[in-house]
Amino acid sequence: MTDIFTPEQRHVVMSHIRSKDTRPEMLVRRFLHRHGVRYSLHVKHLPGHPDIVLRKYHTIILVNGCFWHGHGFNSNQQPLQHENSLCSIFRLPHSNIDFWKKKIERNICRDEKQHKELTEMGWNVITIWECQLRPSERENTLFGLLRTLNLILMKNMGVHLTYNTDEEDIAMPQAAESDSAIESN
Numbered sequence: 001m002t003d004i005f006t007p008e009q010r011h012v013v014m015s016h017i018r019s020k021d022t023r024p025e026m027l028v029r030r031f032l033h034r035h036g037v038r039y040s041l042h043v044k045h046l047p048g049h050p051d052i053v054l055r056k057y058h059t060i061i062l063v064n065g066c067f068w069h070g071h072g073f074n075s076n077q078q079p080l081q082h083e084n085s086l087c088s089i090f091r092l093p094h095s096n097i098d099f100w101k102k103k104i105e106r107n108i109c110r111d112e113k114q115h116k117e118l119t120e121m122g123w124n125v126i127t128i129w130e131c132q133l134r135p136s137e138r139e140n141t142l143f144g145l146l147r148t149l150n151l152i153l154m155k156n157m158g159v160h161l162t163y164n165t166d167e168e169d170i171a172m173p174q175a176a177e178s179d180s181a182i183e184s185n
């Protein structure tokens with residue numbers, strides 16, 4: 001099999017190795033499991049074979065490596081124009097810049113297409129970035145994820161979290177006093 005990479009490119013690939021069970025993804029999976037959230041893995045019949053699928057929550061979690069997925073860029077801006085994005089991990093390699101730009105821009109477009117398709121199918125899509133799982137950020141990110149999932153679950157179950165008196169007035173038969181109270185206002 002021909003090696004499609006130059007030695008330099010190979011070096012970058014090896015330093016940003018991507019696999020199905022990457023460490024950031026395992027961190028998220030272990031956390032979810034510990035908190036009783038059950039998921040399916042690498043679901044084949046969904047666009048992009050998403051990593052973590054939470055059927056009960058109608059939610060898909062994508063755990064993205066900052067380099068391969070071009071954290072901080074999208075296809076609408078001039079993508080990858082700057083060497084550094086706001087992300088603390090993303091850096092374009094110093095050599096073969098055009099090669100890497102094209103490669104990562106393709107990934108960004110593919111990610112956006114996948115995100116759109118999943119959303120159109122009715123899934124909530126949550127993206128977690130590798131840099132959000134650094135030790136200093138990890139706890140915030142994971143507990144934030146858990147809060148979001150709980151909100152999604154309550155929303156799906158039709159639980160209203162805000163107490164909206166106007167809505168209650170509409171839903172409840174109006175008592176004579178409240179009618180006159182409204183008229184006098």
Ligand SMILES: [Zn+2]
Pocket residue numbers: 066071087088089090129130131132
């Ligand atoms: Zn990042």
